[in-house]
Amino acid sequence: MYEQKTIADKIKCHGVGLHTGETIELELLPAETGTGIVFSRTDLPQIVDIPALSHYVVDTNLATTLGRQSHGITASISTTEHLLAALRGLGIDNLRVLVNGPEIPVFDGSAKHFTELLLSVGIHSQNRPKEYIVVKKEICVRDGESYARVLPDNRAHLTCSVDFEHPLINPQPFSFDLAKGNFARDLAPARTFGFLKDVQKLASMGLAKGGSLRNAIIIDGYRILNPEGLRFSDEFARHKTLDALGDLALLGHPVMGHVHMHRSGHTLNLKLMQAILADASAYEIISAAQPEAATIEQLGLLGAIQSLA
Ligand SMILES: [Zn+2]
Numbered sequence: 001m002y003e004q005k006t007i008a009d010k011i012k013c014h015g016v017g018l019h020t021g022e023t024i025e026l027e028l029l030p031a032e033t034g035t036g037i038v039f040s041r042t043d044l045p046q047i048v049d050i051p052a053l054s055h056y057v058v059d060t061n062l063a064t065t066l067g068r069q070s071h072g073i074t075a076s077i078s079t080t081e082h083l084l085a086a087l088r089g090l091g092i093d094n095l096r097v098l099v100n101g102p103e104i105p106v107f108d109g110s111a112k113h114f115t116e117l118l119l120s121v122g123i124h125s126q127n128r129p130k131e132y133i134v135v136k137k138e139i140c141v142r143d144g145e146s147y148a149r150v151l152p153d154n155r156a157h158l159t160c161s162v163d164f165e166h167p168l169i170n171p172q173p174f175s176f177d178l179a180k181g182n183f184a185r186d187l188a189p190a191r192t193f194g195f196l197k198d199v200q201k202l203a204s205m206g207l208a209k210g211g212s213l214r215n216a217i218i219i220d221g222y223r224i225l226n227p228e229g230l231r232f233s234d235e236f237a238r239h240k241t242l243d244a245l246g247d248l249a250l251l252g253h254p255v256m257g258h259v260h261m262h263r264s265g266h267t268l269n270l271k272l273m274q275a276i277l278a279d280a281s282a283y284e285i286i287s288a289a290q291p292e293a294a295t296i297e298q299l300g301l302l303g304a305i306q307s308l309a
Contacts, residue, residue, distance in 0.1 A: 002129065002130045002288040003125045003126055003127060003128060003129060003130060003288075004033045004034075004093040004094055004125075004126045004128050004129070004130050005091055005092050005093050005094070005123050005124060005125055005126060005130075006030040006031050006032075006092060006093070006094040006095055006123075006124050006126060007028060007029075007030050007092065007095060007118060007121050007122070007123060007124060008030070008121050008122035008123060008124040009030070009121040009122070010027060010028060010029050010030065010121075011026075011027070011028040011117050011118070011120075011121055012025070012026070012027050012028075013025075013026050013105070013113075013117060014026065014105065015105025015106065015107050015113075016105055016106060016210040016215070017078075017079070017101060017102070017103040017104075017105060017106065017210050018063070018079055018103065018106035018109075018208060018209075018210045018211055018215060019062070019063075019078060019079070019102075019103055019207055019208060019209065019210065020101065020102065020103060020209060020210065021209030021210035022101060022210070023105075024099060024100060024101035024103065024104070024105050025099070025100045025101075026097065026098070026099050026104065026105060027097075027098040027099075028095055028096070028097055028098075028117075028118075029095070029096040029097075029098065030094070030095070030096075030124065031094040031095050031096045032094060032126075033093075033094060033126045033127075033128035034094070034128070035094040035095070035096070036051060036052060036053070036093065036094060036252055037051070037052035037084065037087060037092075037093075037094070037095050037097065037249065038050070038051050038052065038095075038096050038097065039051075039052065039066065039077045039080070039097045039099060040096060040097065040098050040099070041075045041076075041077060041099060041100075041102075042098050042099065042100050043100040043101060044073050044075055045073060046070070046071055046073055048068065048070045048071075048073055048075035049070075050066045050067065050068050050075060050076075050077055052066065052080065052084060052249060052250055052252075053250055053251075053252050054250040054251060054270060054273040054274065054277065056068055056250075057250065057270050058076060059076075059078070060265070060266035060267040060269075060270050061266075061267075062202075062207070062208075062266075063078050063079040063080070063081065063103070063266065064078075064079070064080050064081045064246070064247055064250070064266045064269075064270070065077065065078040065079075065080070066080055066250075076102055077099060077102065077103065077104065078102055078103035078104070079103045079104045079105075079106060080104055080246070081242075081243050081246035081247050081266065082104070082106075082107075082109075082110065082111040082114060082192075082242065082243075082246055083097065083104050083111070083114050083246070084245075084246035084247070084249040084250070085111045085187070085188075085242045085243070085245045085246030085249070086111040086114035086115045086118060086188060086246075087114075087118070087249065088245050088246065088248075088249040088254060089111065089115065089178070089183035089184075089187060089188060089245060090115065090118055090119070090123060090183065090184075091123070091254075092118065092123060093126075093130060094126065106192075106210060106215045107215065108191060108214065108215055109191035109192040109193075109215040109216045109217070110188060110189050110190055110191045110192070110239070110242070111187070111188040111189075111242055111246070112188045112189045114188075115183070115184050115188040116184075119184065129287045129288040129289035130253075130254070130287070130288045131253045131285055131286065131287050131288070132253050132254050132255070132256045132285070132286050132287075132288070133251050133252075133253045133254070133255050133256065133257075133276075133283050133284075133285055134152075134256040134257070134283060134284050134285075134286050135150050135151065135152045135153070135255065135256060135257030135276070135282065135283055136152060136281060136282055136283055136284055137152065137279075137281065137282050138150070138151050138152070139272070139275050139276050139279065139282050140275075141268065141271040141272050141275045143267065143268050143271065145163070145262075145263055146262060146263035146264060146265070146268050147260075147261075147262050147263075147268075148244075148259070148260070148261045148262075148264055148268050148269065148271065148272040149259070149260045149261075149272075150255070150257045150258065150259045150260075150272065150276065151257060151258045151260070152257055152258075153256070153257050153258040154256070155177055155178075155179055155256070155258065156177070156178035156179060156254055156255060156256055156257070157175065157176070157177050157178070157257070157258040157259070158175070158176050158178075158241050158244055158245060158258075158259045158261070159173050159174070159175040159176075159241075159258070159259070159260045159261070160173060160174055160237050160238075160240040160241040160244055160260075160261040160262075160264055161173035161174075161237060161240075161261070161262050161263070162236045162237050162240055162263065163262065163263050164236075166219065167222065168219060168222075168223075168224055169219075169236050170233050170234045170236065170237065172234055172237065173237060174234050174237035174238050174240075174241050175241075176238075176241050176245075178245075178254070186238070187238060187241060187242050187245070188242070189231050189232075190231065190232060190235050190238035190239040190241070190242050191215075191216060191217050191231065191235060191239060192215075192216050192217070192239055192243075193216060193217035193218070193219060193235070193236055193239060194211075194216050194217075194218055194219070195218075195219050195220070196218055196219065196220040196225065197220075199211060199216075199218060213225060213226050213227075217230065217235065217236075240261065240264050241261075243264070243265075243266065243269065244259060244261050244264055244269055247266055247269035247270065247273070248269065248272075248273065250270075250273060251273055251276065251277070253285060256286075259272070
């Protein structure tokens with residue numbers, strides 16, 4: 001039986017918020033089984049808890065922002081996707097994230113720092129079976145030329161492709177199998193990216209105040225402006241895969257199925273989650289203790305997610 005997991009010890013860190021440009025402190029705390037991932041804003045007149053569930057998404061422009069009202073206080077937390085990707089990639093189910101500002105620090109624009117911090121304290125197995133969302137039928141959503149599709153599969157598998165018609169952007173799709181892949185090596189270090197003209201526009205609007213070549217790949221017509229270049233020749237598709245993994249964590253459980261994304265973004269990722277949850281025949285929540293999980297377990301698939309931890 002595969003057990004739920006949390007971290008073995010607390011983690012404190014701080015970093016700059018991409019949009020506010022301010023230093024934000026973060027504390028990650030072990031949490032009991034069944035908690036899921038919960039963000040807590042500690043800088044408001046009263047602490048507000050925001051569960052990491054798609055139901056709480058309030059904005060998907062530039063990043064995934066969750067929010068809720070509690071006791072007359074409106075609280076939100078932005079740029080959740082890279083931390084959530086690290087948690088999902090390492091098989092962590094239960095965690096409290098205390099944060100004293102409106103966004104999660106961006107660090108280098110990838111999930112590398114979060115992954116290293118989580119692995120440095122260790123991952124703790126809890127005495128309760130994991131639960132999975134098992135996809136039962138194909139669900140497809142479109143938004144113009146973008147699409148996202150999920151198919152039943154005995155694996156947790158993501159495939160993303162980008163299409164920017166830019167000489168430096170490799171159009172090859174990137175596939176990541178959570179069972180067989182090495183999250184820390186192959187997905188966590190892939191950085192977010194932007195085009196110089198868009199970054200200049202955001203700056204003129206007072207957004208992306210914390211943005212720099214230290215936390216994003218910046219591209220103009222013919223060049224990558226970062227002196228160190230790319231970490232992977234297909235870093236763009238890998239980052240889209242990382243974002244999809246982080247956003248889909250908002251389903252509340254790991255997804256057993258094959259997710260295909262083309263020209264994806266946070267809005268499309270949310271649309272896919274909403275379409276899955278709107279159709280009760282599209283999925284089933286299965287505990288690792290149930291007999292139905294046995295076939296998946298026999299294939300070593302649930303265990304592989306475990307083995308990453
Ligand atoms: Zn991202």
